[in-house]
Amino acid sequence: MTREQIKMACRMFWQVKGHLPPMLNRIDACRDIYDDYFRRLWCNHEAWQWEEGFEQAWEKQKHQLGTE
Numbered sequence: 001m002t003r004e005q006i007k008m009a010c011r012m013f014w015q016v017k018g019h020l021p022p023m024l025n026r027i028d029a030c031r032d033i034y035d036d037y038f039r040r041l042w043c044n045h046e047a048w049q050w051e052e053g054f055e056q057a058w059e060k061q062k063h064q065l066g067t068e
Contacts, residue, residue: 006027009033012041013037
């Protein structure tokens with residue numbers, strides 16, 4: 001997964017749970033998050049409302065990502 005794909009997976013997790021996933025450094029976990037939360041958010045036209053605070057949290061936590 002690229003960093004942008006990981007960020008998108010984290011954004012979807014944030015929209016459902018309200019916080020970042022604890023396992024940002026595990027690529028396999030990020031893939032699972034993306035697959036599962038994509039289905040949860042499909043056709044959810046109100047999901048954008050739950051993005052508040054994501055960018056700030058992402059900036060603080062993105063250093064946990066390993067290199068790919």
